[in-house]
Amino acid sequence: MGASTSTGQRTQRAQRADARRNVEAILDAATRGLRRDPNVSIADIAAEAGVGRITLYGHFKTRADLVEAVLARTIGHAHAVFDGLDLSGDPVEALATLVTSSWRVIEQHRGVLGAAARELGHERIRDVHDDILTRVGHLVERGQAEGVFRDDLPGSWLVTVILTLMHTAAQDVDAGRLAAADAGLYLVRTLVAALTPPGSIVPVR
Amino acid sequence: MGASTSTGQRTQRAQRADARRNVEAILDAATRGLRRDPNVSIADIAAEAGVGRITLYGHFKTRADLVEAVLARTIGHAHAVFDGLDLSGDPVEALATLVTSSWRVIEQHRGVLGAAARELGHERIRDVHDDILTRVGHLVERGQAEGVFRDDLPGSWLVTVILTLMHTAAQDVDAGRLAAADAGLYLVRTLVAALTPPGSIVPVR
Numbered sequence: 001m002g003a004s005t006s007t008g009q010r011t012q013r014a015q016r017a018d019a020r021r022n023v024e025a026i027l028d029a030a031t032r033g034l035r036r037d038p039n040v041s042i043a044d045i046a047a048e049a050g051v052g053r054i055t056l057y058g059h060f061k062t063r064a065d066l067v068e069a070v071l072a073r074t075i076g077h078a079h080a081v082f083d084g085l086d087l088s089g090d091p092v093e094a095l096a097t098l099v100t101s102s103w104r105v106i107e108q109h110r111g112v113l114g115a116a117a118r119e120l121g122h123e124r125i126r127d128v129h130d131d132i133l134t135r136v137g138h139l140v141e142r143g144q145a146e147g148v149f150r151d152d153l154p155g156s157w158l159v160t161v162i163l164t165l166m167h168t169a170a171q172d173v174d175a176g177r178l179a180a181a182d183a184g185l186y187l188v189r190t191l192v193a194a195l196t197p198p199g200s201i202v203p204v205r
Numbered sequence: 206m207g208a209s210t211s212t213g214q215r216t217q218r219a220q221r222a223d224a225r226r227n228v229e230a231i232l233d234a235a236t237r238g239l240r241r242d243p244n245v246s247i248a249d250i251a252a253e254a255g256v257g258r259i260t261l262y263g264h265f266k267t268r269a270d271l272v273e274a275v276l277a278r279t280i281g282h283a284h285a286v287f288d289g290l291d292l293s294g295d296p297v298e299a300l301a302t303l304v305t306s307s308w309r310v311i312e313q314h315r316g317v318l319g320a321a322a323r324e325l326g327h328e329r330i331r332d333v334h335d336d337i338l339t340r341v342g343h344l345v346e347r348g349q350a351e352g353v354f355r356d357d358l359p360g361s362w363l364v365t366v367i368l369t370l371m372h373t374a375a376q377d378v379d380a381g382r383l384a385a386a387d388a389g390l391y392l393v394r395t396l397v398a399a400l401t402p403p404g405s406i407v408p409v410r
Binding site for chain 2: 150
């Protein structure tokens with residue numbers, strides 16, 4: 001902040017900082033609220049964030065806008081987690097690592113997916129996951145090139161299978177059909193087998 | 206119809222027959238309409254069925270009611286198809302037969318699933334599939350008991366995997382990511398591998 005900064009500029013900057021803090025507080029409150037109750041009201045989210053409903057609606061015009069922003073931030077978290085993973089070794093190990101870590105992110109943000117499924121629809125959810133799908137796609141293609149993953153099915157289909165089953169596990173945990181503690185292992189076992197080339201032995205995990 | 210049947214009873218019976226015909230015509234028109242355009246309007250469905258909108262709303266109060274009735278009838282078709290299948294032999298062959306036949310039913314009723322996903326939500330769709338899931342579950346359990354399908358994962362999870370991937374294939378065909386003609390084979394290959402016991406060889410299909 002230079003000596004020439006006017007009071008007006010400082011005020012603007014302070015307002016922008018306030019707005020950013022409000023948005024973060026709203027997204028935090030929405031993430032917690034959706035996990036507790038996928039039908040949590042906007043009023044409850046605003047109250048938990050310590051902002052008024054008018055402030056909340058100033059940032060997010062509709063519930064769908066808010067859910068999409070929460071989903072986008074969740075996917076940002078997933079990228080941060082992926083950035084910290086070493087996926088360069090054996091593709092089966094890398095897949096297990098990727099699935100286990102992704103499941104943890106999904107589990108921490110469970111209600112977000114359920115709300116997104118209702119508010120945004122399947123195709124919009126897929127669009128928001130585009131960069132994630134690309135990252136998973138790179139691993140699948142490498143595994144196919146190394147002969148460790150099957151290549152009798154297109155990589156794009158195998159990526160869809162991975163994304164779909166992870167989201168299904170989240171729905172099953174939400175519905176009480178699956179224990180959250182079991183889901184990571186079930187996913188790894190199912191996906192490792194699904195990607196094994198025909199004529200090869202399914203790795204034991 | 207006995208000699209004692211009154212004219213009033215005959216008229217009632219004729220009205221009921223008319224109502225049944227109207228309902229069938231509406232469900233046929235809705236099935237065709239949804240396949241063409243998952244967002245097809247109630248007015249278009251009524252016109253195609255040759256009934257007035259008031260008649261249609263007399264049978265189905267909301268679009269969701271109509272979509273649920275179409276889905277229930279589709280599942281009735283699936284049961285009829287399953288009844289005609291011999292699933293008593295090798296579990297892998299039986300799974301391939303079941304998946305291939307089910308895919309044909311799903312493919313013929315594609316828009317129905319998409320509309321149901323939006324109008325009814327994931328859990329209601331699952332409820333409507335309950336008897337189908339039970340039938341698939343019997344095959345999975347037999348395969349597990351015979352050591353042909355993996356038993357390191359619960360049968361209920363494997364049934365979820367089967368249902369989910371079949372519906373995902375339908376979404377991918379709707380979205381233009383997957384050719385309808387490829388989907389049956391992709392599903393059989395993916396599911397046969399997913400159910401192979403760890404330490405065993407994935408059957409080539």
